[in-house]
Amino acid sequence: MKLKNTLGLAIGTIVAATSFGALAQGQGAVEIEGFAKKEQFDSARNFKNNGNLFGGSVGYFLTDDVELRLGYDEVHNVRSDDSRKIKGANLARDALSHFNCPGDMLRPYVSAGFSDQSIARWSGGRNRHLANVGTGGKLYFTENFYARAGVEAQYNIDQGDTEWAPKRGMGVNFGGGSKKVEAAPVEAAPAVCSDSDNDGVCDNVDKCPNTPANVTVDANGCPAVAEVVRVQLDVKFDFDKSVVKPNSYRDIKNLADFMKQYPQTTTTVEGHTDSVGPDAYNQKLSERRANAVKQVLVNQYGVGANRVSSVGYGETRPVADNATDAGRAVNRRVEAEVEAQAK
Template identity: 30%
Template sequence: MKKTARISLLVAGSLIALATAASAENREGAFSLSPVIGGITFGGGQHLETAPVYGIRAGYNFTKALGIEALFDYSNTEPTSNGSKLTNGKNTDYYRMGGELLYHFFPDNKFVPYFAAGYAAHTFKGAVPAGESSDVKGVGDYGLGAKYFLNDKVALRGDVRHLIYRQASETQHAVEYTMGLHFPFGGKTEAAPVAEPAPEPVVAPVAPSDSDGDGVFDTADNCPGTPQGVKVDAKGCPLDSDRDGVYDYQDNCPGTPEGVKVDTKGCPLDSDKDGVYDSYDKCPGTPEGTTVDKTGCPVKLCSPTVLNIEFDTNKSNIKPQYNDELKRVADFLAEFPTAKGAIEGHTDNVGGKAYNMKLSQRRANSVRSYLIKTFNVAPERISAKGHGLTKPVASNKTADGRKQNRRIEANFTCNGK
């Protein structure tokens, strides 16, 4: 009997050594049912033949490793040659009913070995050992087993148990060895492990670039491509100190007052070219050449626009008969003591342009001098300007037209009496 038990334990130990890693199969919370078949060998003192055994197991796993099983076994055996010690019949029926605790090793493997220990009630019916009866008595057991999961619904199992019990006032032994199928159902199923993402490649940091060399990195530069050497603000844009929309390095008129409209060169607009910027011009659209005041509006001319004076050819001296005509101008200046103006000379187109320009200037100068010397007009009140043939008032194609163009104009600004 002792030799049989040692062999059984050795076989069970070999099963443990064959365990290999695989997917989790012994599930926590799973119920199971296992029909088994095998054999039972009784100790020699019981005078019973080794016989087949049939059984059923019903189990529950508290955890992956720890479980419990209820068991029922039946065997029909015969007496040995010493069966004279048996009574009450020729054959013996053996029944065992109880439970075991199971501890599973490597519960995450397909091949799951385990250790079992339990307690049951057993009875012999028919020919029983001498001095015994067919009363139900207790029997303890321990042993090893293993399950091999074919899939998550069925496994093969094998078990070896050493049974220990009292019989005829003696301790008796038996070894039970079975094979069967194991059917688990329910329980917790672990999710398949999620593969961790591959680590991203480590990229060496790249130094920030400043393509236009303005001191502001490209990632923060709102004005890329600034010309070399141009001063910029914190956003990489050229400075516009007067905020006229034209960068300082392109601004020909820096310091333009805020709000004044400017051209592409940063200079205030003067659409009618009267010398007064549009933003201050109260009389836009003044004809070119018109004398205007500081608001851009034409000034009132209070003197005769044309003086009736004629000169000899290529001459600029004033003849005495024109004294009264010039006195009219002097009287005006006396009436308006704050008035100032200009004597402007004009010619026809006879002769060259340069010649006529000089001639008109000499005649304008002659009239100015006559007024100053003859009528004591203050020199600072009168200027002289020759325009030559540039401002005709009539056609130079006729004699009458040319006569009209040969003229002297007195233009004065009336600033009050």
């Protein structure tokens, strides 16, 4: 019956995932998981066989990478050397540190924490205080649904023995704090010199008395004669990654310096992918890439967040042939362009 309940929990998480919508992973996210593990008991326990443990956990992401998790599982199908049935339960409090970025398909992790375990026979029982360490990986099929595989070791603080268990689970992730894409501010139209007395000359005669009427002027009423200057950005990414590579920082800094030189400029950072993978996944990946470059501009180089927008186009705008490795490498990119008028 308990096995059926556990399977029901796992199936329930799949159904629940369809109702949470496309909510992002990362800081503030909650993960709910059903899992099973095979406990390799220490010989000092005098158990005839190893145990099947089934349970569930709930976790909360303090940051994009650090998760606090509370887990509970029960012992099944274990007997002592004298064939008596073994019962037990385990309550664990662990912290997980994840690698890669929120939204990446694969997120390896390491974990550490403590647990309290109660193992009983037909009557009586013993409480054990354990220190836990583990490692593994989570494979995200969608933004909200993942499978996990790993291994855990438990050190008995009271008696000094160690046990370990391979573990696998399925869960849902929802409620993360992704940042919304900011719309580019609307710039005011250029000033046009007025001619209220119809004499063919700009009304503002203080600085440029010979300025013709109905031309674009600067703050002094003088003709805004300027040349267009432009800077472009093209950042490349590794396959299925949204992490900005160190060799791209110089180009991003050049863009930031240009925008600081011309404080009225704004830009839209555009993310792209190659054609490998589902369309929906590539759309999300392109958005993460664009946002990653935006964060470097804003957080590292001090460009105002209201001056940088980010948008993802998925695989819809290739600039090279996706049938080749070289072409796909070119298409895994983020682009931006800033244009200003300089006298």
